[in-house]
Amino acid sequence: xxxxxxxxxxxxxxxxxxxxxxxxxxxxxxxxxxxxxxxxxxxxxxxxxxxxxxxxxxxxxxxxxxxxxxxxxxxxxxxxxxxxxxxxxxxxxxxxxxxxxxxxxxxxxxxxxxxxxxxxxxxxxxxxxxxxxxxxxxxxxxxxxxxxxxxxxxxxxxxxxxxxxxxxxxxxxxxxxxxxxxxxxxxxxxxxxxxxxxxxxxxxxxxxxxxxxxxxxxxxxxxxxxxxxxxxxxxxxxxxxxxxxxxxxxxxxxxxxxxxxxx
Numbered sequence: 001x002x003x004x005x006x007x008x009x010x011x012x013x014x015x016x017x018x019x020x021x022x023x024x025x026x027x028x029x030x031x032x033x034x035x036x037x038x039x040x041x042x043x044x045x046x047x048x049x050x051x052x053x054x055x056x057x058x059x060x061x062x063x064x065x066x067x068x069x070x071x072x073x074x075x076x077x078x079x080x081x082x083x084x085x086x087x088x089x090x091x092x093x094x095x096x097x098x099x100x101x102x103x104x105x106x107x108x109x110x111x112x113x114x115x116x117x118x119x120x121x122x123x124x125x126x127x128x129x130x131x132x133x134x135x136x137x138x139x140x141x142x143x144x145x146x147x148x149x150x151x152x153x154x155x156x157x158x159x160x161x162x163x164x165x166x167x168x169x170x171x172x173x174x175x176x177x178x179x180x181x182x183x184x185x186x187x188x189x190x191x192x193x194x195x196x197x198x199x200x201x202x203x204x205x206x207x208x209x210x211x212x213x214x215x216x217x218x219x220x221x222x223x224x225x226x227x228x229x230x231x232x233x234x235x236x237x238x239x240x241x242x243x244x245x246x247x248x249x250x251x252x253x254x255x256x257x258x259x260x261x262x263x
Contacts, residue, residue, distance in 0.1 A: 002076040005083045012082045020150045027099050029152035035090045039162030047096035048073035051081035054092030070144045086154040104170040107141030108185050114139045114256055115210040119224050120147040128159020129246040131167045137253040141168040145175035179227045192248050196231035205256035213249050
């Protein structure tokens with residue numbers, strides 16, 4: 001059992017929790033909690049750590065124990081695990097997981113792609129929620145501009161609730177060029193915008209579709225907005241001018257889902 005926070009592995013995990021660059025260079029991300037451990041593909045788990053308390057729970061969780069035995073794990077004291085954890089009330093299980101890698105073609109390799117394109121989104125909770133909601137609505141992928149928050153940050157990973165393992169995504173350096181590429185592939189691009197004249201349910205999303213979602217405070221830049229094939233509105237009552245980015249994305253992708261189910 002690891003009982004010292006000065007242990008080399010413990011210190012490395014702490015650095016990975018706090019430094020995106022080190023996670024990126026190592027090609028990994030971190031997951032915490034039993035749900036994410038269940039969801040993680042065995043072949044992707046590089047390291048696993050359990051607290052003393054979590055070991056007791058495993059006595060009644062046969063499937064979890066069997067999976068842990070297959071991937072291998074190290075036990076750490078409760079105090080050390082608290083040091084390694086990114087949460088205030090850790091469940092006692094943490095994994096180091098290899099990052100999945102996708103290419104843009106994989107996201108487009110379907111007759112009718114359904115994509116979410118993110119420009120400068122900054123809230124990790126919003127990003128994680130978009131992945132989770134996107135999986136529920138059947139999107140084929142997410143495209144992230146380089147200024148968007150780190151998809152592998154611990155807060156984002158928790159918010160995905162496991163969808164990080166199943167929703168394909170690509171991080172791109174040149175978002176303008178990428179949008180132009182998907183348009184050339186026959187994907188129509190739409191942006192929720194105050195200049196839109198028609199409500200979103202007045203558009204057809206049955207063909208290849210990409211929804212452009214911008215920064216929480218500033219929205220989409222003029223440059224990205226200009227690449228939209230259509231500007232649409234979301235109905236607003238009262239004094240509300242805009243919705244949370246994840247909520248707006250959810251409304252749009254589920255409208256696309258509804259239309260496609262009704263075909």
